Amino acid sequence: MNLQLRPALVAFIALSAITGLAYPAVITGLSKVIFPKQAAGSLIKADGKVIGSELIGQPFTDPRDFWGRPSATVDANGKPLPYNGANSGGSNLAPSNPDLKKAVEERIAVLRAADPDTTGPVPVDLVTSSASGLDPHISPAAAAFQVHRVAKARGLDEAKVRDLVMAHTEPPQLGVLGDAKVNVLKLNLALERLR
Amino acid sequence: MTTAWIQNLLFLFLLLGIAVPLGPFIAKVMEGERTFLHPVLGPLERGIYRLMGISGGEDMGWKTYAWAIACFNLLGFVAVFVLQKAQGVLPLNPEAMGKLPTGLAFNTAVSFITNTNWQAYGGESTMSYLTQMLGLTVQNFLSAATAMAVLVALIRGLMRRTSNGIGNAWADLIRSTLYVLLPLSAVIALLLVSQGAIQTFGAYVHTASGQVLAMGPVASQVAIKMLGTNGGGFFNANSAHPFESPNAISNFIHMLAIFAIPAALCLTFGKMVKDRRQGWAVLAAMTVIFVMALSVTTWAEAKGNPGLRNLPVDQVATLQQGGGNMEGKEVRFGAGSTSLFATITTAASCGAINGWHDSFTPLGGLVPLWLMELGEVVFGGVGSGLYGMLLFALVGVFIGGLMVGRTPEYLGKKIEAFEMKMASIAILLPSAAILIGTAAAVLSTTASASISNPGPHGFTQILYAFSSCAQNNGSAFGGLSANIPFYNYGLALAMLVGRFGVIFPVLAIAGSLGRKKYTPEGLGTLPTHTPLFVAVLVGVVLLVGALTYLPALALGPIAEQLALR
Numbered sequence: 001m002n003l004q005l006r007p008a009l010v011a012f013i014a015l016s017a018i019t020g021l022a023y024p025a026v027i028t029g030l031s032k033v034i035f036p037k038q039a040a041g042s043l044i045k046a047d048g049k050v051i052g053s054e055l056i057g058q059p060f061t062d063p064r065d066f067w068g069r070p071s072a073t074v075d076a077n078g079k080p081l082p083y084n085g086a087n088s089g090g091s092n093l094a095p096s097n098p099d100l101k102k103a104v105e106e107r108i109a110v111l112r113a114a115d116p117d118t119t120g121p122v123p124v125d126l127v128t129s130s131a132s133g134l135d136p137h138i139s140p141a142a143a144a145f146q147v148h149r150v151a152k153a154r155g156l157d158e159a160k161v162r163d164l165v166m167a168h169t170e171p172p173q174l175g176v177l178g179d180a181k182v183n184v185l186k187l188n189l190a191l192e193r194l195r
Numbered sequence: 196m197t198t199a200w201i202q203n204l205l206f207l208f209l210l211l212g213i214a215v216p217l218g219p220f221i222a223k224v225m226e227g228e229r230t231f232l233h234p235v236l237g238p239l240e241r242g243i244y245r246l247m248g249i250s251g252g253e254d255m256g257w258k259t260y261a262w263a264i265a266c267f268n269l270l271g272f273v274a275v276f277v278l279q280k281a282q283g284v285l286p287l288n289p290e291a292m293g294k295l296p297t298g299l300a301f302n303t304a305v306s307f308i309t310n311t312n313w314q315a316y317g318g319e320s321t322m323s324y325l326t327q328m329l330g331l332t333v334q335n336f337l338s339a340a341t342a343m344a345v346l347v348a349l350i351r352g353l354m355r356r357t358s359n360g361i362g363n364a365w366a367d368l369i370r371s372t373l374y375v376l377l378p379l380s381a382v383i384a385l386l387l388v389s390q391g392a393i394q395t396f397g398a399y400v401h402t403a404s405g406q407v408l409a410m411g412p413v414a415s416q417v418a419i420k421m422l423g424t425n426g427g428g429f430f431n432a433n434s435a436h437p438f439e440s441p442n443a444i445s446n447f448i449h450m451l452a453i454f455a456i457p458a459a460l461c462l463t464f465g466k467m468v469k470d471r472r473q474g475w476a477v478l479a480a481m482t483v484i485f486v487m488a489l490s491v492t493t494w495a496e497a498k499g500n501p502g503l504r505n506l507p508v509d510q511v512a513t514l515q516q517g518g519g520n521m522e523g524k525e526v527r528f529g530a531g532s533t534s535l536f537a538t539i540t541t542a543a544s545c546g547a548i549n550g551w552h553d554s555f556t557p558l559g560g561l562v563p564l565w566l567m568e569l570g571e572v573v574f575g576g577v578g579s580g581l582y583g584m585l586l587f588a589l590v591g592v593f594i595g596g597l598m599v600g601r602t603p604e605y606l607g608k609k610i611e612a613f614e615m616k617m618a619s620i621a622i623l624l625p626s627a628a629i630l631i632g633t634a635a636a637v638l639s640t641t642a643s644a645s646i647s648n649p650g651p652h653g654f655t656q657i658l659y660a661f662s663s664c665a666q667n668n669g670s671a672f673g674g675l676s677a678n679i680p681f682y683n684y685g686l687a688l689a690m691l692v693g694r695f696g697v698i699f700p701v702l703a704i705a706g707s708l709g710r711k712k713y714t715p716e717g718l719g720t721l722p723t724h725t726p727l728f729v730a731v732l733v734g735v736v737l738l739v740g741a742l743t744y745l746p747a748l749a750l751g752p753i754a755e756q757l758a759l760r
């Protein structure tokens with residue numbers, strides 16, 4: 001039995017060094033050379049400043065912008081802080097939880113108040129919180145739902161805004177993987193450039 | 196909706212494409228034969244043996260083998276525990292993460308050595324980069340290697356005749372790590388980075404508008420967390436976090452990585468016992484149960500939340516939206532990919548998530564829960580899935596033997612009282628941990644106070660926690676506040692029972708079978724490569740799972756489903 005102590009210790013230390021130090025270091029080095037932008041977080045910069053990551057959603061509340069999905073993330077003290085990139089997470093509300101129904105009703109009310117003219121049913125992703133709380137996307141339906149409000153607030157032609165949404169709509173990858181989506185941050189940045 | 200079903204089919208097809216070459220490759224590695232990787236990694240392997248003072252060829256009896264595995268895992272526990280306690284004064288800690296409380300550090304250390312990866316912490320708000328790499332990533336490799344070693348020892352027990360040895364634990368651990376887990380992880384990590392997963396030692400990024408973006412050496416850890424069926428996310432949101440899985444392609448890679456080795460090992464088994472049909476039969480039984488489970492989840496989640504039906508909310512899938520039950524899901528995956536992921540991660544003992552199971556519909560959440568309770572033998576964990584399934588195969592031939600009144604045999608080995616006792620212990624211990632643990636939690640007022648959802652769903656949260664831990668899965672109904680002493684220590688105990696309460700009986704069976712002589716097939720032998728045996732195996736797994744858990748499931752998800760109209 002005693003015999004196993006040296007092999008155990010040496011095997012553990014050697015394998016720890018290989019898988020816990022060498023492996024992540026090599027992958028980091030290779031990533032930096034081959035995929036520098038992705039490895040650093042696909043950051044979007046303007047005037048030398050980081051304004052966000054194209055993969056991480058941001059809290060948009062201005063009627064002039066397209067809004068992303070509700071986010072259930074909190075700050076270090078547990079207070080709501082939507083799209084907190086340092087503390088990802090979801091609501092974990094059960095489908096049977098009355099709080100979920102209440103939250104959805106409140107979100108519908110906010111959308112209706114911001115745009116009384118659009119009266120159809122609300123696309124589900126626009127009133128349910130995402131898994132990460134950082135979802136950068138909404139469905140094309142959720143974008144279409146907001147076109148009237150955004151165009152009106154910006155004094156733009158609705159058709160023009162709709163075209164922009166179309167141009168930013170990404171189909172399921174390889175035709176069948178995942179759902180169709182629109183990146184909210186990229187769409188809003190493009191909106192700023194629209195004249 | 197239709198695309199979801201096409202994606203499901205594509206997944207199974209590609210999985211087979213990976214398993215067919217990978218299975219025989221793993222057999223070669225574990226039998227010590229040369230592969231195309233040996234020119235590079237061979238010297239490393241031999242160098243480690245030299246430092247250890249062994250040749251790598253010494254045959255061990257089952258008790259020595261078990262002792263080696265125990266020592267190795269104990270060292271892992273100490274390392275992870277100490278790293279969490281000392282991370283505040285160690286390097287690679289740009290966000291100045293402090294030391295963890297003892298209960299949480301204990302829970303996490305047990306969680307990662309047992310391949311569970313239950314997480315009562317949020318990665319980006321708790322762990323330093325060094326702890327994630329040198330503690331958690333290492334155990335992602337080594338716990339997977341441990342289970343592969345135990346599996347191969349069991350297969351040797353079945354193959355060998357009147358032999359006292361079941362192989363060398365050190366060689367098995369080192370070979371599976373170096374030749375299988377490490378190269379595959381490196382490839383997967385780079386693929387994930389190419390899609391947008393991050394990999395950096397830099398500090399968290401602060402944007403102009405004040406958003407803080409957590410960073411880290413993510414892809415390298417995520418690759419092995421999937422491949423080793425560990426499941427512990429670098430970030431709290433796990434595979435739902437865009438930096439772990441930025442798009443549907445990376446999501447697909449995650450899913451294939453979970454099942455790749457468990458599926459391949461069935462074919463490894465067939466090759467090692469020199470009868471490929473045996474491997475295919477086990478793989479077929481797993482696939483049958485998997486497809487049934489997947490169909491229920493996909494259907495339930497695509498239908499959407501019945502509780503929102505009376506509100507002006509559009510949950511129907513169209514070309515413009517995926518629809519379905521989207522609370523706790525990401526748009527880039529949609530209900531379809533999330534259902535597939537949830538079924539895979541709980542059929543295997545992975546436990547990574549790309550959407551919160553707590554927010555699944557009652558039936559959509561029942562399937563992951565029950566898959567774990569079946570013992571995670573439907574593909575299951577790396578190594579642990581197949582050794583678990585082989586236990587059920589022993590029970591299957593035993594029942595078959597009882598029917599015709601003959602001594603049961605499996606692969607030419609007589610299955611006698613000792614093997615059946617050990618198999619029963621290994622199947623019953625995790626079940627006992629789940630049901631007794633759940634009962635204790637429900638009776639305790641402090642433990643029940645951790646529930647976050649009212650009604651039957653609250654009970655399901657507790658049942659899910661103990662099922663996940665005792666079966667070493669690690670996924671959660673995440674609303675449960677598990678970072679209290681009751682759960683930190685109680686669930687750690689469940690993880691240890693569920694892991695070593697199976698590993699040691701399996702090794703005992705391996706030792707006992709290895710000593711037996713070969714019994715040639717007779718008229719009364721139940722062939723174990725036929726569709727009939729596949730049906731027996733599926734029946735045994737489902738029956739044991741139903742008898743053990745239906746009463747508990749009726750109190751949880753079934754009651755919730757009936758109430759939710």
